[in-house]
Amino acid sequence: MISKKMQEQIQSSSVIRAMFEEGKRLAELYGAENVFDFSLGNPNVEPPDEVNKAILEILNADNLMSIHGYMNNSGYEEVRAAIAKSINDKFSTDFTHKNILMTVGAAGGLNVIFKTLLNPQDEVITFAPFFGEYRNYVKNHEGELVIISPNTTDFQPNLEEFKEKITSKTKAVIINSPNNPTGVIYSEETIIKLSKILTEKQKEFGTDIYLVSDEPYRELAYDNAEVPYLSKYYANTIIGYSFSKSLSLPGERIGYLVISDQAADFENIVSAANIANRILGYVNAPSLFQRVVAKCLDVKVDIDTYNKNRELLYKALLSYGYQCIKPEGAFYMFVKTPIENDVEFCNLANKKNILIVPGTAFGCPGYVRIAYCVAYKTIENALPGFKALIEEIK
Amino acid sequence: MISKKMQEQIQSSSVIRAMFEEGKRLAELYGAENVFDFSLGNPNVEPPDEVNKAILEILNADNLMSIHGYMNNSGYEEVRAAIAKSINDKFSTDFTHKNILMTVGAAGGLNVIFKTLLNPQDEVITFAPFFGEYRNYVKNHEGELVIISPNTTDFQPNLEEFKEKITSKTKAVIINSPNNPTGVIYSEETIIKLSKILTEKQKEFGTDIYLVSDEPYRELAYDNAEVPYLSKYYANTIIGYSFSKSLSLPGERIGYLVISDQAADFENIVSAANIANRILGYVNAPSLFQRVVAKCLDVKVDIDTYNKNRELLYKALLSYGYQCIKPEGAFYMFVKTPIENDVEFCNLANKKNILIVPGTAFGCPGYVRIAYCVAYKTIENALPGFKALIEEIK
Numbered sequence: 001m002i003s004k005k006m007q008e009q010i011q012s013s014s015v016i017r018a019m020f021e022e023g024k025r026l027a028e029l030y031g032a033e034n035v036f037d038f039s040l041g042n043p044n045v046e047p048p049d050e051v052n053k054a055i056l057e058i059l060n061a062d063n064l065m066s067i068h069g070y071m072n073n074s075g076y077e078e079v080r081a082a083i084a085k086s087i088n089d090k091f092s093t094d095f096t097h098k099n100i101l102m103t104v105g106a107a108g109g110l111n112v113i114f115k116t117l118l119n120p121q122d123e124v125i126t127f128a129p130f131f132g133e134y135r136n137y138v139k140n141h142e143g144e145l146v147i148i149s150p151n152t153t154d155f156q157p158n159l160e161e162f163k164e165k166i167t168s169k170t171k172a173v174i175i176n177s178p179n180n181p182t183g184v185i186y187s188e189e190t191i192i193k194l195s196k197i198l199t200e201k202q203k204e205f206g207t208d209i210y211l212v213s214d215e216p217y218r219e220l221a222y223d224n225a226e227v228p229y230l231s232k233y234y235a236n237t238i239i240g241y242s243f244s245k246s247l248s249l250p251g252e253r254i255g256y257l258v259i260s261d262q263a264a265d266f267e268n269i270v271s272a273a274n275i276a277n278r279i280l281g282y283v284n285a286p287s288l289f290q291r292v293v294a295k296c297l298d299v300k301v302d303i304d305t306y307n308k309n310r311e312l313l314y315k316a317l318l319s320y321g322y323q324c325i326k327p328e329g330a331f332y333m334f335v336k337t338p339i340e341n342d343v344e345f346c347n348l349a350n351k352k353n354i355l356i357v358p359g360t361a362f363g364c365p366g367y368v369r370i371a372y373c374v375a376y377k378t379i380e381n382a383l384p385g386f387k388a389l390i391e392e393i394k
Numbered sequence: 395m396i397s398k399k400m401q402e403q404i405q406s407s408s409v410i411r412a413m414f415e416e417g418k419r420l421a422e423l424y425g426a427e428n429v430f431d432f433s434l435g436n437p438n439v440e441p442p443d444e445v446n447k448a449i450l451e452i453l454n455a456d457n458l459m460s461i462h463g464y465m466n467n468s469g470y471e472e473v474r475a476a477i478a479k480s481i482n483d484k485f486s487t488d489f490t491h492k493n494i495l496m497t498v499g500a501a502g503g504l505n506v507i508f509k510t511l512l513n514p515q516d517e518v519i520t521f522a523p524f525f526g527e528y529r530n531y532v533k534n535h536e537g538e539l540v541i542i543s544p545n546t547t548d549f550q551p552n553l554e555e556f557k558e559k560i561t562s563k564t565k566a567v568i569i570n571s572p573n574n575p576t577g578v579i580y581s582e583e584t585i586i587k588l589s590k591i592l593t594e595k596q597k598e599f600g601t602d603i604y605l606v607s608d609e610p611y612r613e614l615a616y617d618n619a620e621v622p623y624l625s626k627y628y629a630n631t632i633i634g635y636s637f638s639k640s641l642s643l644p645g646e647r648i649g650y651l652v653i654s655d656q657a658a659d660f661e662n663i664v665s666a667a668n669i670a671n672r673i674l675g676y677v678n679a680p681s682l683f684q685r686v687v688a689k690c691l692d693v694k695v696d697i698d699t700y701n702k703n704r705e706l707l708y709k710a711l712l713s714y715g716y717q718c719i720k721p722e723g724a725f726y727m728f729v730k731t732p733i734e735n736d737v738e739f740c741n742l743a744n745k746k747n748i749l750i751v752p753g754t755a756f757g758c759p760g761y762v763r764i765a766y767c768v769a770y771k772t773i774e775n776a777l778p779g780f781k782a783l784i785e786e787i788k
Contacts, residue, residue, distance in 0.1 A: 001511075001602050001658050001659035001662065001663070002510050002511060002659055002662045002666045003509070003510065003512055003516075003535075003666075004513055005513075006509065006510055006662075006666035006669065006670065007662075007666075009666065009669045009670075009673065010662065010665050010666060010669065013665075013669055040464075042463065042464050043459075043463070044459070046457075046458045046459060047458050047462055051458075051462070052453050052458070055449065055453060056450075056453070059446050059449060059450070063440075064440045064441050064445075064446070065437075065438070065440060065642070067645075068441055068445070068642065068643045068644070068645050068646050069436065069437070069642075069644060069645050070434075070436050070644045070645055071645060104498060104647070104675065104676060104677075105675070105677060107675035107676075107677050108675045108676070110675065111674065111675035115397070115400065116396055116397065116400055117395075117396060117397060118397055119397045119398055119399075122397075133672075133673065136673035137673075137675065140673065140674065140675075141397075208395050248458075248459070248462065248463075249462045250462070250463060250464045250677075251461075251462050251463050251464050251465060251678060251680070251681025251682075252462050252680050252681055252682060253498070253647075253676070253677060253678070253679075253680050264395050265395035265396060268395065268400075268401070268404065269395070269396055271404050271407075272396045272397075272400035272401075272403065272404055275400065275403045275404065275407055276400065276403075278527075279403065279527065279530035279531075279534065280505065280534065280675075281499070281501035281502045281504065281505035281531060281534075281674075281676075282498060282501075282502070282675075282676070283498075283499060283501050283647060284645060284647070285647075286645070286646050286647050286680045287645025287646055287647075288646060288682075288683075289680070289682075
């Protein structure tokens with residue numbers, strides 16, 4: 001009775017649901033404090049005080065209709081202008097409110113841009129390992145996701161294979177840096193090479209290929225690592241941003257798209273994205289939180305907390321004999337499994353009350369993702385389990 | 395470079411955009427106070443005080459992570475339970491949190507349910523005049539919208555034609571009562587007849603046909619008019635609700651779906667709708683406002699303001715010689731145009747600085763929609779224009 005596509009979705013979600021159920025079962029059995037859930041990318045650092053302060057200021061200052069009412073589908077012009085200015089100040093760009101479209105999180109923004117760009121069977125390329133939802137976002141708009149196999153040496157994108165897989169049907173490339181699930185930041189060198197390949201291929205095929213940069217983790221970069229701002233390297237750039245992690249507001253669904261003036265067909269993309277936001281049923285980004293984020297553009301969550309988790313977990317896992325690239329951003333660690341089968345390894349981890357996600361879910365078997373956005377104590381308490389796990393396998 | 399579908403969208407949006415631009419031009423020329431904009435269904439009555447009171451209570455009482463964080467894609471269980479209880483109290487139903495899925499407005503809910511139900515080429519029936527966005531919501535999920543021609547006698551649905559147009563491909567019927575654009579409430583008699591037809595046709599074709607009830611205007615019913623609660627009349631019922639009008643929160647994007655236990659394939663619909671909310675990029679309904687509406691289930695905006703507008707406009711238009719059904723709900727009046735061509739009539743109205751929408755946009759030419767969710771004074775000031783308009787035509 002439900003659609004065939006959704007029957008398949010229920011089927012494929014059942015693995016993750018089973019894990020979730022297992023976690024609940026373990027928590028009931030051993031107590032929640034004895035179950036170590038590293039499976040969710042759910043921020044555990046509180047939003048900065050400025051967020052609630054901003055809400056109160058807005059409730060006191062503005063009239064109710066202008067706080068909770070409709071506005072242009074692209075969002076409040078003054079909010080978009082404030083965001084443009086903030087980006088310009090940080091990255092010496094030259095955006096105005098016209099380049100910014102407020103969205104229902106980054107997920108909303110990516111769907112808006114794929115709706116805007118994709119004809120049926122158009123191809124969108126991504127690099128494994130990648131955020132699994134891209135499969136759905138591309139399929140929602142009848143496109144085909146083309147996956148480039150992982151470069152497990154340093155988890156920078158595999159540009160050799162990329163070059164070969166670009167065709168006349170390639171409409172977009174989606175990248176995610178700092179990356180979920182690896183925590184790797186795509187280096188400036190990578191971005192320059194990738195842009196060069198795209199420029200050459202556009203010329204070869206006489207097409208436009210849009211580079212969509214999914215950046216919910218931009219502000220979560222450790223050791224002052226630089227995250228290149230892509231519109232400066234490649235003309236056909238569209239950036240999807242979210243405040244879910246930078247301000248720990250994942251439930252509020254607030255983000256934006258940046259559409260570069262330099263992008264081919266700029267005016268039409270802007271018009272179409274505005275309409276897509278409406279007809280996809282988002283209508284507009286939540287109104288109060290548009291105004292809230294505009295007042296919080298210079299603050300972000302305390303990333304020190306995540307950094308301490310990173311250091312603790314990374315050093316410990318390495319000392320036990322695990323192999324892993326040190327993440328430079330986000331709050332994930334992508335660890336090679338000491339046995340080949342990553343799903344089996346997750347099941348073994350479950351037996352130590354440790355919940356982690358198999359790399360297979362990100363198009364990269366033989367690895368697991370550990371989301372370390374958890375209490376420091378949770379990591380401390382889980383470490384003996386991680387140690388026993390690898391020792392038992394050896 | 396943008397998709398073909400979106401090129402068409404830009405094309406077809408251009409009429410409405412032209413009207414919007416014309417309104418802006420007129421406002422600049424004559425001053426905003428001398429332009430009478432009846433074109434938008436944008437509530438002008440303030441949200442009840444309880445809304446901002448609820449925000450403050452929540453900010454003071456709850457911890458930040460539980461206010462702004464992720465939750466189950468279906469929404470907070472306690473919010474869903476509170477909504478179920480409120481519906482049960484009002485309509486003697488028997489829902490629990492399992493029947494409720496929090497959505498990004500009614501628009502989000504309708505997209506979730508069409509994603510859940512529709513296979514390519516499945517048919518969704520609606521009755522003209524209808525909210526034009528249904529075209530997009532059905533097309534987003536590869537369905538076909540089948541339009542039943544209007545019954546202009548009383549704007550109850552044309553059930554004779556309906557009976558003929560149901561086929562083995564009919565997957566759903568979408569109705570909207572109180573109706574946009576007519577303000578008519580579908581009577582209990584209508585609902586009983588419609589349910590009987592659906593039940594017979596299900597039997598004839600051996601299919602399930604879901605009745606989707608789009609109810610953003612449920613609380614805006616005048617003279618204590620009853621709006622039948624559809625799950626009590628027909629088993630395969632799914633209700634889409636929004637707080638946009640009942641609490642004047644259209645910008646906040648908060649609503650819910652009610653999925654009846656009695657609906658065929660109930661468990662799968664609930665699972666699939668939960669997943670659809672995620673993969674369509676909504677992820678979840680905005681978190682703070684989930685908690686806000688749960689505290690405001692017993693309040694609604696002052697509909698007296700809309701009622702006064704209704705009485706003033708209706709009496710005046712009738713006295714000038716216009717023909718119109720008196721609206722029983724919502725904040726729209728659907729008026730027969732004194733010339734055949736409704737688009738031309740809107741252009742004539744523009745010359746009197748009056749902005750209204752042609753019935754053609756709602757699948758019902760020869761009529762115009764006047765949205766009277768405006769200041770009383772705006773109506774008073776526009777009346778001479780409406781009078782002159784019909785006199786000049788006569």
